[in-house]
Amino acid sequence: MAQGDTLLNALIGAVATAVLSGFVPFAPLFGGALAGYLEGGDRDDGLRVGVISGVIGLALSAVLFLFVVVVFLGMVLGGGAPMGFGAFGLVFFLVVAVVGAIYIVGLSAAGGWLGNYVKYETDIGN
Known part of the structure; x- marks a missing residue:
């Protein structure tokens, strides 16, 4: 292309x-592979x-x-979630964000390499 x-x-x-992410496990691997295949x-x-992908x-x-x-903060401030969630909730969201970033970028990089291979x-x- x-x-x-x-x-x-x-x-x-x-x-x-x-x-693909809605229904295919390891979707970033496939997206990265497509990008790596097209890149040459x-x-x-x-x-x-x-x-980059x-x-x-x-x-x-x-x-x-x-x-x-x-939305979750709105629930907490509106009284829809436990009030003692503060520090634990912040740490939880930070851990989820870091793990998500490693998952998406790492699998995309591996997919790019595999697509080129x-x-x-x-x-x-061929």
Whole structure:
């Protein structure tokens, strides 16, 4: 498609991640693989476009995460959740955010590398 157009390939991978994430486990791996396959070049290029795809996907996920946090804070402030949740809730949300970031960007990077590998080292890519 757009071999060498890193931003476009990363965006395609991020959209694939977003579409697949609702029903496919490890969706960032597949989105990164698509981006790495389309990117071409060497393994470093596949890895780089996978990371960029993961960061774009992370930004999209962060918007949803922020929405969930705002709704939950509304519940806490409105009295719909336990009031002793304060510090524990903050730590919980921070841990979920860090683990989510590692999951999305890490799997996208691995997928980018694998997508590039499939393109050049297997019969599937030819």
